[in-house]
Amino acid sequence: MLGRLSWGLADQAACSLTNFAVGVYVARSLGAAAFGVFSLAWLTYGVVLNVARGLATDPLVVRFSGAPAESWRPAAARASGTALGVGAALGTVCLLTGLALGGRVGAAFACLGVVLPGLLLQDAWRFVFFAAGEGKRAFLNDLVWGLALVPALLLAARAGTVAAFVLAWGAAAAVAALYGCLRSGPRPRPTGARGWLADHRDLGYRYLVENVSLSGASQVRAYGLGAIVGVGAVGAVRGAELLLGPFLALLMGLSLVTVAEAARVLRTAPHRLGRFCLMLGGGQAVAALLWGGALLLVPDRAGELVLGGVWPAASELIVPATLGVAGAGLGTGAAAGLRALGAARRSLRCQLFASTLYVGGGLGGAVATGTTGSAWGVAAATLVSSTVWWLQLRAALRGPLPVPGGAAVPAPSSAGPGERAAGTPSAPEATQPK
Numbered sequence: 001m002l003g004r005l006s007w008g009l010a011d012q013a014a015c016s017l018t019n020f021a022v023g024v025y026v027a028r029s030l031g032a033a034a035f036g037v038f039s040l041a042w043l044t045y046g047v048v049l050n051v052a053r054g055l056a057t058d059p060l061v062v063r064f065s066g067a068p069a070e071s072w073r074p075a076a077a078r079a080s081g082t083a084l085g086v087g088a089a090l091g092t093v094c095l096l097t098g099l100a101l102g103g104r105v106g107a108a109f110a111c112l113g114v115v116l117p118g119l120l121l122q123d124a125w126r127f128v129f130f131a132a133g134e135g136k137r138a139f140l141n142d143l144v145w146g147l148a149l150v151p152a153l154l155l156a157a158r159a160g161t162v163a164a165f166v167l168a169w170g171a172a173a174a175v176a177a178l179y180g181c182l183r184s185g186p187r188p189r190p191t192g193a194r195g196w197l198a199d200h201r202d203l204g205y206r207y208l209v210e211n212v213s214l215s216g217a218s219q220v221r222a223y224g225l226g227a228i229v230g231v232g233a234v235g236a237v238r239g240a241e242l243l244l245g246p247f248l249a250l251l252m253g254l255s256l257v258t259v260a261e262a263a264r265v266l267r268t269a270p271h272r273l274g275r276f277c278l279m280l281g282g283g284q285a286v287a288a289l290l291w292g293g294a295l296l297l298v299p300d301r302a303g304e305l306v307l308g309g310v311w312p313a314a315s316e317l318i319v320p321a322t323l324g325v326a327g328a329g330l331g332t333g334a335a336a337g338l339r340a341l342g343a344a345r346r347s348l349r350c351q352l353f354a355s356t357l358y359v360g361g362g363l364g365g366a367v368a369t370g371t372t373g374s375a376w377g378v379a380a381a382t383l384v385s386s387t388v389w390w391l392q393l394r395a396a397l398r399g400p401l402p403v404p405g406g407a408a409v410p411a412p413s414s415a416g417p418g419e420r421a422a423g424t425p426s427a428p429e430a431t432q433p434k
Helices: 002-030 032-064 069-101 103-131 135-159 162-184 190-199 201-228 231-243 245-255 258-268 270-296 300-315 318-341 344-397 427-431
Strands: none
Touching: 002 032, 002 103, 002 135, 002 162, 002 231, 002 245, 002 300, 032 069, 032 103, 032 162, 032 190, 032 201, 032 231, 032 300, 069 103, 069 190, 103 135, 103 162, 135 162, 190 201, 201 231, 201 344, 231 245, 231 300, 231 318, 231 344, 245 270, 258 270, 258 318, 270 318, 270 344, 318 344
């Protein structure tokens, strides 16, 4: 298990440290208000990224991980081509929207539209390499992105605008995407996107809804917070997230393999799945609390050295942000179990409930007491959502569980209406990263 985790952690560490460095550098260079504008573009990229993953790379990881080269290569070409096509289509939408909006926000969105194809293709290579069992290549791809960012950000700092930083960030990703093309073997094939979507519509559209719901909720909360309190509040929230960045890197790195590990437990010792998920989620929650406690001990001078003028507002959000991340970490244990069981309907219901609660808590808190209220509202929503995830996992574990050989052992209660029992043809979904 440690061997399988290592490259996932290394890759996510490289990716998250790159994002952390970009966020810190932009925050120090632009100040709170302009950093808030940059954060809106960043969050929009997060939504588009989840669209591309749901439609392109998530089905690839599920169905072609460890597959023979003769089937993996054309699949990788079509999946990466689909990601590139999503970037071009939604990039055009961002570009037109930015031109219509005008001002700093419009310029940021227009520049985002230009660089989206490169950003999505770079991310697609990560999953292509993991599907091929080449985690080292995914790590090197993110390392190239980080190295390309150094001169790009220095040039952007001379211009001193949000648009320049967005272009620099995306241009560095395009360099890494080109490197991925040279290293992967198969080339992206956008013309195969329609066939890819048709062949994997049973997975792609469901993953699309799951992936986009939470990132879309983050986007709605950010827009709403900016409208209710101001774009400076968006920058403060993003600053608090940056402080939790190293832990989030650990959580995301683990998420690349936790569903697969839960599936292995299910195959070898199904009665231990619940305990495994509890240890997984509980360990992440405790780690988040320890990291947040350490952040509370950081002196203001050190915080200002990292975040500059964003630190005073971001430091006030450390406690609620930590509780929210701890709740999310606890919930990922249950989510991994539901994916391993193939309980897709339960998982989708939980995700939609969590997203609705997230938006309601974040915007309701903002109306009540501003930025701090929004952070506490999100923390409460995340903790409640985590409880729902665990209740759904508990109910799913009462259904038929698989045993070696593909048979099922009846349990005291059956799965919910429309659910497929674990071990049915939906079982390959267990390898899908959350």
